[in-house]
Structure formats: C-alpha cells, structure tokens
Amino acid sequence: MEENHNKxxxxxxxxxxxxxxxxxxxxxxxxxxxxxxxxxxxLLCVFCMNALYGTTGFYPRFLCDLLSDVHVISYYGCLIxxxxxxxxxxxxxxxxxLMAYDRYVAICQPLKYHSIMSKQRVxxxxxxxxFTTFCIVAVNTFLTSRLKLCSPYISRLFCVNWSIVQLACxxxxxxxxxxxxxxxxxxxxxxxxxxxxxxxxxxxxCVKSIENRAKFMQTCVPHLVSLFTFVVAMLLDIINMxxxxxxxxxxxxxxxxxxxxxxxPIMNPLIYGFxxxxxxxxxxxxxxxxxx
Numbered sequence: 001m002e003e004n005h006n007k008x009x010x011x012x013x014x015x016x017x018x019x020x021x022x023x024x025x026x027x028x029x030x031x032x033x034x035x036x037x038x039x040x041x042x043l044l045c046v047f048c049m050n051a052l053y054g055t056t057g058f059y060p061r062f063l064c065d066l067l068s069d070v071h072v073i074s075y076y077g078c079l080i081x082x083x084x085x086x087x088x089x090x091x092x093x094x095x096x097x098l099m100a101y102d103r104y105v106a107i108c109q110p111l112k113y114h115s116i117m118s119k120q121r122v123x124x125x126x127x128x129x130x131f132t133t134f135c136i137v138a139v140n141t142f143l144t145s146r147l148k149l150c151s152p153y154i155s156r157l158f159c160v161n162w163s164i165v166q167l168a169c170x171x172x173x174x175x176x177x178x179x180x181x182x183x184x185x186x187x188x189x190x191x192x193x194x195x196x197x198x199x200x201x202x203x204x205x206c207v208k209s210i211e212n213r214a215k216f217m218q219t220c221v222p223h224l225v226s227l228f229t230f231v232v233a234m235l236l237d238i239i240n241m242x243x244x245x246x247x248x249x250x251x252x253x254x255x256x257x258x259x260x261x262x263x264x265p266i267m268n269p270l271i272y273g274f275x276x277x278x279x280x281x282x283x284x285x286x287x288x289x290x291x292x
Contacts (some may be wrong), residue, residue, distance in 0.1 A: 009066040016059040022269040023048040039117035039179050046126045047095050051265040054088020078159035087137040094129040097191045103200040106108045108205045143177040226268050233260035
C-alpha cells in the first residue's frame with residue numbers, strides 16, 4: 001500500500017527524540033524512586049509507557065518512508081500499524097479514566113484511599129484496562145483485514161481502519177466493521193461520561209474544603225489539561241477523517257492527522273513533571289547532583 005507524505009525527516013526525528021526523552025525520563029524517575037511508588041505515580045508511569053508504545057507505531061516507520069524514495073507499506077504492516085496506533089489512542093483514554101477514579105477516591109474518600117488504590121490493585125487495573133483495549137481494537141483490525149480492497153493507496157500519513165475500509169471493493173462488506181466500530185466508539189464515549197461524573201463529585205467536595213481545593217489544583221489540573229489536549233486532538237482528527245475537505249492545505253491536513261501523536265506525548269510529561277511536587281523535586285535533585 002502506498003502512502004503520501006512530504007514532512008522533513010529532521011523535524012520528525014527531533015520530535016520523536018523529544019517524546020522518547022521526556023517520557024523515558026519520567027518513567028525511570030518513577031521506577032527508581034520508591035517514594036513515587038504510589039497509585040497516582042504508577043498510573044502516570046503507565047501513561048508515559050503508553051505514549052512510547054503508540055508513537056513507536058508511527059515515527060520509525062514514517063522516518064523510514066521519508067528517507068526512502070518509495071513510500072510503500074505491506075498490507076500486514078499496515079494492519080499492525082493500525083493496531084498499534086488505535087490501541088494507543090483508546091488506551092490513553094482508559095488510563096485517563098483510571099486517573100480520574102484515583103483522584104475521585106483520593107479527594108472524596110481519603111480514608112479509604114490506600115486500601116482501595118493499593119499498589120498491587122492499581123497495577124492490576126492498569127494491566128486489565130490496557131489488555132481489554134488491545135483486544136477490542138484487535139477485533140476491529142481483524143474485521144478490517146477480511147475486506148477485499150480495490151485500491152493500494154491510503155489517503156493518510158499512517159494506516160487506520162477508516163482509511164482501509166474506504167478502499168473496500170463492496171460497501172456491503174463493511175457493514176459488520178461499521179457496527180463494531182460504532183460499538184467501540186460507544187464504549188469509549190462511556191469512558192468520557194465516567195470522567196465527567198467523577199469530576200462532578202470531585203468539584204462538589206473541593207468547594208467545601210480549602211485543603212481539597214489545594215489538592216485539586218496540584219493533582220487534578222494536570223489530569224484535566226491532559227484530558228482536554230487528548231480529546232481536542234482526537235476530535236479534530238475524527239472530524240478531519242470523516243468530514244475533511246480537500247480544499248484544506250495538505251500541510252494542515254497532515255498536522256491534524258498526527259496531532260494526537262505529537263502534542264499529548266510531549267505535553268503530558270512536561271505538565272506532570274513541573275506540576276507534581278514530588279516528581280519536580282526528584283528531577284531537580286538529579287539535575288543538581290549531575291552538575292556538581
């Protein structure tokens with residue numbers, strides 16, 4: 001299958017290196033510091049791991065294409081890329097749900113926090129959430145793989161189910177894929193509903209207490225910024241994918257297509273690294289010790 005893109009490889013390589021550096025730094029910091037082995041930081045570590053997982057499904061392949069005169073990807077390679085990028089995006093929302101639940105318990109039920117959100121339980125929650133997401137996306141990818149295609153050209157910088165389905169020879173073939181895709185969208189829409197529900201209770205609790213308001217500003221604001229950034233990026237991509245106009249400049253279309261693979265993976269570790277006191281102090285101590 002052939003792909004069309006014309007991004008400078010140096011910019012893409014720099015972007016990927018920044019993403020790897022920022023997320024890996026946060027992961028290593030949390031793993032090595034036993035004081036950060038708490039549910040909120042464990043989830044943040046998983047969040048950064050998911051960012052590395054998803055971006056690895058795009059950047060290396062994209063860089064190879066930019067450095068090559070032939071922009072071709074095999075059908076199975078295309079399906080694998082679809083699986084990686086879709087499971088990253090859906091996994092991102094699942095982890096944001098766990099983060100919202102963690103903040104809900106911490107603020108609304110503080111006396112039960114350590115028993116409900118123990119280290120072992122949080123790890124199980126994260127593993128179950130990611131594995132479930134991977135399986136849901138795998139079902140969509142499998143259904144897409146059964147379609148007979150009448151064109152080898154995809155209209156995006158990377159492979160996604162929607163672009164592959166558009167190449168199907170017979171529209172009737174795509175009915176089951178469309179149904180499963182809509183069910184998947186509904187599942188992750190409910191994820192968003194749960195986050196809104198949890199923050200309704202969090203805000204109600206914070207209004208009554210100065211201490212909780214301080215905790216909200218310290219720990220919930222980074223989560224809300226991450227959520228807002230991710231949702232906006234995904235909505236712009238979905239709108240562009242389904243309703244996009246060919247009148248828009250190709251450069252703008254390309255940016256919108258990869259926005260969720262660029263902005264959230266860079267912004268999230270920066271936001272949490274600077275906003276959370278324990279992580280900020282740990283990073284500062286490491287930097288100061290290295291400069292002495």
